[in-house]
Amino acid sequence: MNITDIRAARERIRDSVYLSPCAYSETFSHLTGSRVWFKLENLQMTGSFKERGALNKILLLSKEERSRGVIAASAGNHAQGVAYHATQQGIRAQVCMPVTTPLIKISRTREYGAEVILTGDNYDETCAEAQRRCDAQSLTFIHPFDDEAVIAGQGTIGLELLEQCPDLDAAIIPIGGGGLIAGVACALKETNPRIRVIGVETARLASMKEALIEAHPVTLPAATTIGDGIAVRRAGDLTLPLVSRYVDDIVTVDEEEMANGILLLLEREKTVAEGAGAAPVAALLNRKTSLAGKRVAALISGGNIDVNFLSRIIERGLVKDGRLVRLQLRVPDHPGALAAVMAIVAAQKANVVSVAHDRSHYGASLNQAVLDITLETRGPEHIEEIIAALAKANYNADRVI
Amino acid sequence: MNITDIRAARERIRDSVYLSPCAYSETFSHLTGSRVWFKLENLQMTGSFKERGALNKILLLSKEERSRGVIAASAGNHAQGVAYHATQQGIRAQVCMPVTTPLIKISRTREYGAEVILTGDNYDETCAEAQRRCDAQSLTFIHPFDDEAVIAGQGTIGLELLEQCPDLDAAIIPIGGGGLIAGVACALKETNPRIRVIGVETARLASMKEALIEAHPVTLPAATTIGDGIAVRRAGDLTLPLVSRYVDDIVTVDEEEMANGILLLLEREKTVAEGAGAAPVAALLNRKTSLAGKRVAALISGGNIDVNFLSRIIERGLVKDGRLVRLQLRVPDHPGALAAVMAIVAAQKANVVSVAHDRSHYGASLNQAVLDITLETRGPEHIEEIIAALAKANYNADRVI
Numbered sequence: 169m170n171i172t173d174i175r176a177a178r179e180r181i182r183d184s185v186y187l188s189p190c191a192y193s194e195t196f197s198h199l200t201g202s203r204v205w206f207k208l209e210n211l212q213m214t215g216s217f218k219e220r221g222a223l224n225k226i227l228l229l230s231k232e233e234r235s236r237g238v239i240a241a242s243a244g245n246h247a248q249g250v251a252y253h254a255t256q257q258g259i260r261a262q263v264c265m266p267v268t269t270p271l272i273k274i275s276r277t278r279e280y281g282a283e284v285i286l287t288g289d290n291y292d293e294t295c296a297e298a299q300r301r302c303d304a305q306s307l308t309f310i311h312p313f314d315d316e317a318v319i320a321g322q323g324t325i326g327l328e329l330l331e332q333c334p335d336l337d338a339a340i341i342p343i344g345g346g347g348l349i350a351g352v353a354c355a356l357k358e359t360n361p362r363i364r365v366i367g368v369e370t371a372r373l374a375s376m377k378e379a380l381i382e383a384h385p386v387t388l389p390a391a392t393t394i395g396d397g398i399a400v401r402r403a404g405d406l407t408l409p410l411v412s413r414y415v416d417d418i419v420t421v422d423e424e425e426m427a428n429g430i431l432l433l434l435e436r437e438k439t440v441a442e443g444a445g446a447a448p449v450a451a452l453l454n455r456k457t458s459l460a461g462k463r464v465a466a467l468i469s470g471g472n473i474d475v476n477f478l479s480r481i482i483e484r485g486l487v488k489d490g491r492l493v494r495l496q497l498r499v500p501d502h503p504g505a506l507a508a509v510m511a512i513v514a515a516q517k518a519n520v521v522s523v524a525h526d527r528s529h530y531g532a533s534l535n536q537a538v539l540d541i542t543l544e545t546r547g548p549e550h551i552e553e554i555i556a557a558l559a560k561a562n563y564n565a566d567r568v569i
Numbered sequence: 570m571n572i573t574d575i576r577a578a579r580e581r582i583r584d585s586v587y588l589s590p591c592a593y594s595e596t597f598s599h600l601t602g603s604r605v606w607f608k609l610e611n612l613q614m615t616g617s618f619k620e621r622g623a624l625n626k627i628l629l630l631s632k633e634e635r636s637r638g639v640i641a642a643s644a645g646n647h648a649q650g651v652a653y654h655a656t657q658q659g660i661r662a663q664v665c666m667p668v669t670t671p672l673i674k675i676s677r678t679r680e681y682g683a684e685v686i687l688t689g690d691n692y693d694e695t696c697a698e699a700q701r702r703c704d705a706q707s708l709t710f711i712h713p714f715d716d717e718a719v720i721a722g723q724g725t726i727g728l729e730l731l732e733q734c735p736d737l738d739a740a741i742i743p744i745g746g747g748g749l750i751a752g753v754a755c756a757l758k759e760t761n762p763r764i765r766v767i768g769v770e771t772a773r774l775a776s777m778k779e780a781l782i783e784a785h786p787v788t789l790p791a792a793t794t795i796g797d798g799i800a801v802r803r804a805g806d807l808t809l810p811l812v813s814r815y816v817d818d819i820v821t822v823d824e825e826e827m828a829n830g831i832l833l834l835l836e837r838e839k840t841v842a843e844g845a846g847a848a849p850v851a852a853l854l855n856r857k858t859s860l861a862g863k864r865v866a867a868l869i870s871g872g873n874i875d876v877n878f879l880s881r882i883i884e885r886g887l888v889k890d891g892r893l894v895r896l897q898l899r900v901p902d903h904p905g906a907l908a909a910v911m912a913i914v915a916a917q918k919a920n921v922v923s924v925a926h927d928r929s930h931y932g933a934s935l936n937q938a939v940l941d942i943t944l945e946t947r948g949p950e951h952i953e954e955i956i957a958a959l960a961k962a963n964y965n966a967d968r969v970i
Binding site for chain 2: 210438
């Protein structure tokens with residue numbers, strides 16, 4: 169796999185893949201101290217860059233291979249990329265997914281036209297079944313990363329970055345199995361070796377970092393992470409040497425850092441990133457690598473995040489920012505006590521989200537009730553004002569963490 | 570104000586305003602029956618199109634006007650647009666905001682460099698104070714919509730649409746005071762009169778529709794709406810004749826329709842729209858106008874939505890989609906009863922969000938407890954499966970709406 173393959177891939181997939189925007193972000197430049205461009209691969213049709221590699225692989229199939237069909241094993245973005253582009257090309261696609269896959273991902277993969285086979289309690293079992301079917305039916309297996317055509321397809325992003333963001337100093341890119349960064353880094357470094365390429369892994373599954381240390385892929389124990397799109401237990405045999413050759417540094421981000429990245433992208437950049445997609449932003453925000461003042465392209469690789477989960481990230485973020493707070497205070501257990509507290513809160517213009525009132529726990533004495541009130545506030549200063557107003561009326565309110 | 574002004578505005582603001590992407594959406598084309606392009610003005614630096622008009626106005630000031638400074642009255646997108654571009658141009662900006670303005674909007678307007686004056690309990694009072702200061706200090710008042718330079722600035726979006734989306738059949742655009750649609754419609758119609766221009770208002774404040782019926786601006790009673798960016802009580806004196814001349818039709822959308830539009834844009838398009846920004850999508854999704862098969866540009870005018878509110882929209886959407894459900898059932902009031910129910914729910918792989926257990930209300934008999942369990946589910950079929958599994962064990966579960 170070399171830059172010629174990537175250039176050829178670009179011509180091959182050009183008409184069927186979205187040339188995603190790559191715009192300068194003044195807000196994130198300010199927040200990170202670098203000059204930041206965001207390449208929005210979350211805006212691809214199926215919500216991630218995975219389409220590029222899958223489509224390049226599909227377009228390289230022989231007529232006979234096309235007629236037999238393709239198969240993939242994935243619970244996520246790769247499944248949707250394969251399903252969509254195989255179907256668009258009139259090729260039968262089977263996708264094996266673990267039985268625990270959320271319904272929304274199953275139905276979306278079906279909508280894009282694939283036949284979904286629910287099999288296996290974990291990815292390894294699912295993958296084994298896909299391989300079995302692949303052999304039995306003489307299908308083409310589309311690997312999510314360890315395949316030269318797939319790597320070359322992902323690398324097309326690198327060529328776009330060079331055009332969209334001239335004089336780039338660095339690119340910061342998520343790493344799962346390494347297909348994305350291997351392709352992009354090859355495109356960048358072979359064009360301009362002075363561009364730094366930084367990879368970002370989830371701290372819970374830093375399999376590429378481990379593989380580089382050991383000089384061969386190592387299988388890590390399974391772990392769950394917000395960055396499910398980069399939760400890969402073992403680096404690829406093909407991707408590892410490319411990463412070793414082209415990538416300057418690998419950093420890791422933790423769960424809290426990714427969650428905060430997701431929230432900031434949502435609030436300030438008006439864009440929906442999944443955990444893996446927010447990993448490069450998380451690395452920049454937490455200064456994991458020294459890119460001060462540099463022109464940096466951060467690749468937002470995907471946006472397929474469960475909205476349920478997004479809603480939880482928002483709530484946690486609001487608590488952290490002091491825009492949602494729970495106060496606990498003791499009130500006399502008689503009629504009107506709650507009303508008196510609520511009047512104080514109302515005068516401070518805080519919005520009540522929930523109230524819990526308990527007379528028997530949290531060490532309440534016999535004539536007391538313990539009140540938990542959850543409030544929407546304007547921020548930490550507003551919280552201090554509310555607590556002060558309550559104190560003035562002799563209510564001692566504690567913040568519940 | 571004519572198309573020459575809009576063309577001049579485009580050259581004037583070109584280097585300082587983001588040429589926002591306008592991409593075809595296969596998903597929304599499928600959902601709406603039209604061929605849909607989204608013009609993403611929510612990706613502007615300050616999160617909305619308002620920058621265009623504000624900047625055009627600012628760049629037309631004389632040297633003397635620049636030295637005296639500008640003032641605006643706004644609690645929203647206009648405030649941020651004026652603050653940012655005045656500051657960038659080295660011009661002093663004052664922004665009057667109602668005292669009830671959320672802290673986040675105040676601090677963002679300050680971040681962009683404006684002096685914020687909190688004054689007035691509602692927009693009219695705030696505006697009066699801004700006018701008073703404007704006169705006293707000989708400032709330039711930047712009106713949010715009823716100003717030719719502002720209208721011409723917003724109209725630049727129309728010129729971009731013509732380039733980005735050739736062979737357009739129609740454009741669908743939010744209406745507040747009418748500045749945005751007046752400019753865009755002028756640019757489109759003067760270039761190609763066959764392009765249909767449809768306006769969308771919030772049903773709670775359809776002041777432009779009312780003004781067209783009465784043939785003059787009418788002041789409507791104040792109302793709150795999700796579409797706060799288009800909550801304008803009275804159409805503009807300058808915008809009304811332009812709308813009357815260039816706009817083919819005005820439709821309205823209700824609160825639920827906008828909320829659903831926001832959620833779908835978030836989930837499927839990975840983009841954050843505010844209520845007003847989602848109004849055109851809401852109109853398309855609910856077939857408010859006959860655009861079947863047509864090539865339609867939907868203008869997502871802004872993305873400045875409080876994330877707190879976004880989180881509530883997500884939760885309501887999940888309930889509607891059957892991905893979050895509350896079930897109420899009666900259980901015998903003895904140890905182990907809750908455990909038995911939870912075991913059934915667990916076997917169905919539903920995630921428990923909350924449990925409430927009550928022995929005295931909801932008509933519970935003496936030996937009964939009433940259980941409210943809130944669950945994350947995979948969808949309506951999954952809910953039916955859970956209810957059936959409970960029924961099999963003689964628990965009669967009702968869905969709580």
